[in-house]
Amino acid sequence: GAVVSQHPSWVICKSGTSVKIECRSLDFQATTMFWYRQFPKQSLMLMATSNEGSKATYEQGVEKDKFLINHASLTLSTLTVTSAHPEDSSFYICSAQTGWGTGELFFGEGSRLTVL
Amino acid sequence: QKEVEQDPGPLSVPEGAIVSLNCTYSNSAFQYFMWYRQYSRKGPELLMYTYSSGNKEDGRFTAQVDKSSKYISLFIRDSQPSDSATYLCAMTASAGSYQLTFGKGTKLSVIP
Numbered sequence: 001g002a003v004v005s006q007h008p009s010w011v012i013c014k015s016g017t018s019v020k021i022e023c024r025s026l027d028f029q030a031t032t033m034f035w036y037r038q039f040p041k042q043s044l045m046l047m048a049t050s051n052e053g054s055k056a057t058y059e060q061g062v063e064k065d066k067f068l069i070n071h072a073s074l075t076l077s078t079l080t081v082t083s084a085h086p087e088d089s090s091f092y093i094c095s096a097q098t099g100w101g102t103g104e105l106f107f108g109e110g111s112r113l114t115v116l
Numbered sequence: 117q118k119e120v121e122q123d124p125g126p127l128s129v130p131e132g133a134i135v136s137l138n139c140t141y142s143n144s145a146f147q148y149f150m151w152y153r154q155y156s157r158k159g160p161e162l163l164m165y166t167y168s169s170g171n172k173e174d175g176r177f178t179a180q181v182d183k184s185s186k187y188i189s190l191f192i193r194d195s196q197p198s199d200s201a202t203y204l205c206a207m208t209a210s211a212g213s214y215q216l217t218f219g220k221g222t223k224l225s226v227i228p
Contacts, residue, residue, distance in 0.1 A: 004159070034214060041124055043204065043218040044160070093159050097214050105214045107152075107159035 002028045004096045006108035013084055014116055020080045021111045023094030029074035030096035035067075038091040038110075050077045084115045119143050122205055122219030131228050135192040139205035139219045142186065146207040146217070149181050151190045154202045154221065163203075164190065195226045 003026040013019050023033055031052055036044040048069050050056045056069035066088075068080040077096075081088055093110040122139045129135055137151075148167050152160035164179040166172045166188075172179045180189040188207075192199055202223045206216040 006159070032214070041220065043120070043122075043220045044216075045218075046215060049215065091157075095159075095214070105162070105216075107161065109159045110157065112157065 002026075002096075002098060002104070002106045004030075004094065004106045004108040006094055006111050008111060009109060010112050010114075012114045012116065015085055016083055018080055018082045019084055019113060020078055021092055021094075021113075023077045023079070023096065023108050025075045025096040025098075025106075028096075028098050030077075030098065031074065032097040033071060033077040034095045034097075034105075035069060035077075035079050036093045036095070038093060044093060047079075081113065084113070086115045089113055089115045119217050120205065120207065120219045123222055124220045126223040126225060128225045128227060129195055131195060131197060131226055133195050133226075135195050135199070135224060135226075137190040137192075137203050137205075137222050137224070139188050139207075140186055141188075141207060141217075143207075143209070143217075144183075144186070145209040147210065148208050149179070149188050150206040150216070151177075151179055152204040152206060152218075154204060156201075160204055195224075197226050197228050200225045 005024045007022045033050045035047045038044045047062045048056045048058045050071040052071045058064045071077040094108045120141045151164040154160040166179045169181050169183045176193045178191040202221040204221040205219040
C-alpha cells in the first residue's frame with residue numbers, strides 16, 4: 001500500500017513555542033490531505049481538510065490561526081501549532097487521499113506532541 | 117447523542133476466540149463504513165470497507181452492516197495475539213468524501 005510519513009513522531013516543547021509537523025506522501029501524489037487530533041481514549045477528530053494549492057478548510061471549533069496548515073505541494077502538507085499550550089498536547093495524525101474522488105485514504109504514523 | 121457510538125472496552129479474549137466489535141450510529145445519511153486497526157502510537161490502517169447493508173469477508177475478518185438498525189459489526193475469527201490493537205469504526209455519507217466520522221475505538225487484547 002501507499003506510504004504516508006509524518007515527522008516528527010515525538011515532540012516535546014515549551015509552552016508558547018510553535019511546532020511544525022510534516023506529512024508526506026512518499027510514493028503517490030495527494031491532492032487532499034486531512035489532519036486529525038486524537039486525545040487518549042477518544043476518537044480521531046478531523047481538524048481540517050487540506051487541498052494542494054488552496055487554503056485549508058477547518059472544522060467547526062478549530063482555530064485556524066492557531067493550527068496553520070500549508071499544502072504547498074502534492075506530496076507535502078504541514079501543520080504548525082502556534083503558541084502551543086499544554087492543552088494542545090495530543091496525538092496528531094494526517095491522512096492522504098490518492099488521486100481524485102474515490103481514491104483510497106492512507107494514514108501517517110502520527111505525531112505525539114507534549115507541551116510542557 | 118454522539119453520531120457514532122463505540123464501546124471503548126478494553127476487551128480481552130483468549131487466542132483463537134471469535135471477537136465481535138460493534139458500532140451504532142445515528143446519521144441515516146452514512147452509506148460507507150470502514151473498520152481501521154490502530155496499533156499503539158501508530159496511525160490507523162484500513163481493514164475493511166463496505167457499502168450499504170450486508171456482509172463482507174476478508175480472510176479472518178467479516179464486516180457486517182445493518183442500515184435498518186444503524187449498526188455495524190466486525191468479526192475476527194481465530195483471533196491472534198497480533199490482532200491486539202484498537203479497532204475504530206468510521207463512516208461517511210458519500211464515496212468521494214473522506215471526511216470520516218470515527219468511533220472512539222475498542223481496545224482489544226488477545227491473550228496467548
